Amino acid sequence: MFSHVFVATNDFARALVFYRPLLAGLGIAERFCDATKPWAGWQSTPGPRPLFVLGKPFEGEHQPGNGQMVALLATSHDQVDAAHATALAHGGRCEGPPGLRPEYHANYYGAYFRDPDGNKLCVACHEAAS
Template identity: 75%
Template sequence: MFSHVFLGVRDFERALAFYRPLLALLGVAERFCDPARPWAGWQSTPGPRPLLIIGRPFDGEHEPGNGQMVALLADSRAQVDAAHALALAHGGRCTGAPGLRPQYHPHYYGAYFHDPEGNKLCVACHQP
């Protein structure tokens, strides 16, 4: 369904320092990084798409949106907990502590946070 998701950033180095460890913890492989452009992308498994890309928008301006969110998949609830803690340790801002959200479905376990650029993210596990 998706080719790629692009998240705009103002400070590429700061964003890269946030996303590299977060996506590594989730087992998502980095596909490319070009600081001169600047942009970086991570590839889903088995790949090659969809991609998650961070970078400076074409017009150079970035304003995080209200109501937009990218949800990343975790293999376990422990991985959700670890991703949330790592995100906060790397400059993220909590907008929902890890926990069950049975209003979505009985096994939905998620955590919500903003990256240092203000983009809203979720890490979710759908397993019991």
């Protein structure tokens, strides 16, 4: 369905410090990084798309949007917990701790946070606890 998802930053180096461990912990491999553009991309498996792309906006300064969120898939509740902890340890801000959200469906286990630029993210697992 998606070619790529682009998330903007005003401070590329700071954003890399946040996104590299977060995406690595979810098993998402970095495909490219070019600080001169600046942009970086992570590739889903089996790839080559969709990509998760991070970079400076083409026009002007980045402002996080109201109601916009990127949700990343986790394979377990433990992976959601670890991603949330990683996000907070690297400059993220909690927007909802890890937990079941049965209002979405019986097995929805998610955590919500903002990156250092204010972009809202979610990490969610749709499987029952193991």
